[in-house]
Amino acid sequence: MQRRKFLSLGAAAAAVVTVLPSSLTATDFRTTAPKAWEAPTSKEAIEALFGSSAATEGKIEIKAPKLAENGGAVPIGVKSSIALTTIAIFQDANPRSAVAVFEMGDNGVMDMMTKIKMRKTADVTIVAKGKDGKLYSAVQKVEVSIGGCGG
Numbered sequence: 001m002q003r004r005k006f007l008s009l010g011a012a013a014a015a016v017v018t019v020l021p022s023s024l025t026a027t028d029f030r031t032t033a034p035k036a037w038e039a040p041t042s043k044e045a046i047e048a049l050f051g052s053s054a055a056t057e058g059k060i061e062i063k064a065p066k067l068a069e070n071g072g073a074v075p076i077g078v079k080s081s082i083a084l085t086t087i088a089i090f091q092d093a094n095p096r097s098a099v100a101v102f103e104m105g106d107n108g109v110m111d112m113m114t115k116i117k118m119r120k121t122a123d124v125t126i127v128a129k130g131k132d133g134k135l136y137s138a139v140q141k142v143e144v145s146i147g148g149c150g151g
Helices: 003-019 042-050
Strands: 060-063 074-080 084-091 098-103 111-116 122-130 135-144
Touching: 042 084, 042 098, 042 122, 060 122, 060 135, 074 084, 074 122, 074 135, 084 111, 098 111
Parallel strands: none
Antiparallel strands: 060 074, 074 111, 084 098, 084 122, 122 135
16 A cells, blocks of 8 residues: 555544544535536536535635645635535636535534645635525635646
8 A cells, every 4th residue: 555545544534533423424425416526617516516606705714825835735724603514615726626525513613624736826716505505605816836736
């Protein structure tokens, strides 16, 4: 087994162990919404995942650098003052726009951070579904000085 794969599996297992006491759910969005993962633009991916791209600006905040020195690991954060059920990250820098989808538990923390790869400068879009059933969004342009996908 390759060292990186082994280390990432170990880190994932450790993360699962620390989360297990809370309610844990998982949906395979690649199976339930396959067109979202093939869509070349954020708008198309959002429509394929949520059924509509109409979302209210505000209520969620995107935390991302204006300039990412390394596109191979761009930190992206999401913060919200309202209860959310689903958080999805999209970007138009790579051939496929959808990056990740997270389901939040009943007592899910609405302040999270992850890292994504970006090939070039583009908008990063966060779309979140609230417990009220409405979609909320935030968009921020991230400039990438060195591409993270072989660029």
